[in-house]
Amino acid sequence: MAWENELGDKLFRENMQNVAPTGIIQYYNLVIQSGSGATITDVEGKQYIDLLGSASAANIGHNHPHLVEALQDQISKIVSYDCGYFTNPTSLKLGERLTKIAPGSRARKVSFGTSGSDANDGVIKFARAATGRQYIVSYEGAYHGSTFGALTAGACDTAMVHKVGPLVPGIVHVPYPDLYRHLKDETPHDIAQRYFAAFKRPFETYLPADEVACVLMEPIQGDAGIIKPPAEYVELVYQFCQDHGILFAVDEINQGLGRAGKMWSIEHFGIEPDLISTGKSLAGGLPLSAVIGNADVMDSLGTSAHVFTAGGNPLVAAASMAVLDVLEDGHLPEKSAKDGEYAKENFLKLMDKYEFIGDVRMFGLNGGIEIVKDRETKEPDNDAAAKIIFRAFQKGLILVKLNGNVLRFQPPLVITRDQLDQVFTTMDEVFADLEHGRIELPDELKNMVW
Template sequence: MLKTKLKQKKTNRDVLLEEKNAFASAARIKYYDIVLDHGRGAMVTDIEGNDYIDLLASASSTNTGHAHPRVVQAIQEQAAKMIQYTPAYFANSQAARLAPRLAELAPISGPVEMVWGNSGSDANDAIIKFARAYTGRQYIISFTGAYHGSTYGSMSLSGVSLNMTRKMGPMLPGVVKVPFPSPWERLTNESDEAFVERMFHQFMLPFETYLPVDEVAAILIEPIQGDGGIVKTPPAYMQKVYEFAKANGILFAVDEVNQGMGRTGKWWSIQHFGIEPDLMSVGKSLASGMPLSAMIGRKEILESLGAPANVYTTAGNPVTTAAANATLDVIQNEHLLERSQRLGKKAAEFFKLEQQKYPFVGDVRMYGLDGGIDIIDPVTGKGDTEATTKLMYRIFELGAIIISLRGSILRFQPPLVITEKELDQAFAMIDQAFAELAAGKLAAPANAEELGW
């Protein structure tokens, strides 16, 4: 009945063909030929009336789910009062309420301040600005595998896709990338301690050969890399980097855009390490997907610049900050941190069982409702992009949206409000796809080479 009621004259393909004439290919990573129309909770529906369980949460930007009634109400009520007056010149009641709430939630002791942005990219650009201003130094250290955004500053910090820099150089000067200690860098039979020591030695090489430590302003890291594969930094490695930064007057900054706002079962992914950052970027789910970000940090750092060093016409406007205030309320009142922890354990148990059943399921990483599942060639142990593409496409056909990272990793990030029934339905779809791959029943879609990062 739902499908019949929603069915339109134009199909997904009709609309996509019309859009294609006016929409640049550089602006979308291709996965499925659907045009989304609406959503509720963990469900989304396309213009043909097909329903899907969302296992992506709009790239972790809808942790509170789609069209949460409390968030919708806040947006509607504020839009009826005032949609926009630039925060570059005047405060508004919603942003003025939100700023101290975020400052209080930040895992930073002492006086804390923040600035607004429209996206995570803006927030990471702000880290560059304030770190350089406060320290009087120019260099910023970031990591391979990182995704920090698409503005020139943030994409210069990123290291996850060649197409983020191809034909666009030169990048922002003063950015030095070091290898991230991802599990794929680990040698056979290498111990945890030996792995950390080897990767930290690679971290130190620039400082020992060409990079003066007293010219480095900040180190920026995703405590748990998102688009790099949902990978947690080894705690011992993180501690070494942190201690090095503190010993040398370097600011320690973290990107919480993808992994913050309850995604990992805590407000912030850095809270899994017992470390306080100097600066942090927040976005995506901050306003349940509305265009809002923030860069939060120690007051003395954020007072190192004066206006208009970091102002944007619409950043922190009344509607987006109303959505963010409601989002914080929902996360707190509906205990979404605890929910992420509990359902994350259930998801981890499911994928561990799948790992035992199917030799092509490699490493499983789950931090709350936040997971990366490696799909490998059982013979070589290497990532299997073809098998991953077959699986994600079949899961989509069965009724769930899931995508790949690094070609051979399934990205599992459902809204934190997903019901246990929906989760079980998604698990059944995933298991069916795994079983069909094991039986040799899955074929790659015709455009397989176009799909994914």
């Protein structure tokens, strides 16, 4: 067996016996003991550089001392209390802070939850309530989460909806612009226009615009493979929304909080959204999410229409205050932008060397590296991507893939230059191993799902 870590392997298998398969995205047998900054240590003491960043939930790095201290301090006061009934100074401060850091200058209010998924359900509820309209337009390729509303709004993998229907009615999907796989000789302008025409088609055929509550969009699609649409397209959609009284909502759960080189990924487009869903890194991966929206929109739902026992509780609120301190004081969005450029240069150098790298997309420390069979046809090579991440794991990098063939590069934003250099040296070795046919996948890894 190609596994090197016996204890990890044993514990991994034990976990598979107890936890329902739906909760496990199987890659390799890593079992984590501890983490610090951009590194993770497994149960056998082996250290890895974390290029997954806990699925973009560890933007400030693992166990940041400021976060740990804030948690310890809060624990000594009160761990949790249902804020739906009675709030506390920490949760109160966080509510105010979140209304201030949302992009733009509008008056905002916030609604807390415990997962990105419930935040997107919230977006659907608030949008419907505020407009009195039923339809939601979202995107093919989107991942919005696992609760019913979020699941229905997403559209990235049939396995997610298989056997669980019926889903939520009134959600329509339109295609998301792709600057990589496009028609021959198309410019970004052509692509923006073609996809905007596709966006409008439902409105011209079966979807009355005055019955649409909101468009929900990831400004950069994460799980689809880190895909950024042309700015012109986003502007056209936003203008269409303005013209028809449709709210414009953005899912910042994966791409927000510095990940994409700005505090919020929608800032790449200079647009002020009406509703924002956020989560993941918001409390350093602890269960906290929020819908932040225009005050009048957020006032549209009455008591208990969107409230959760643990939503915004004092402990996660303390964590979130600490996360926001670290992001702001450490200028992590700016660091992400700068280091993202450095990472892009390095991946492009590797692309010069290895034909199987079809595209390098990098927006902040936030990349999708396409592994293809042929640069001309751009045919995805899922098998090669699986081999790469397996060898990377053996060499001390935690790396997974998106959409079958796209390497996911989302390290904690605190990753150092030395660590980044180590990553690129290792990736070069991994790619060379692939090129020379030196990677054999263990049988059980031949069916990696994502």
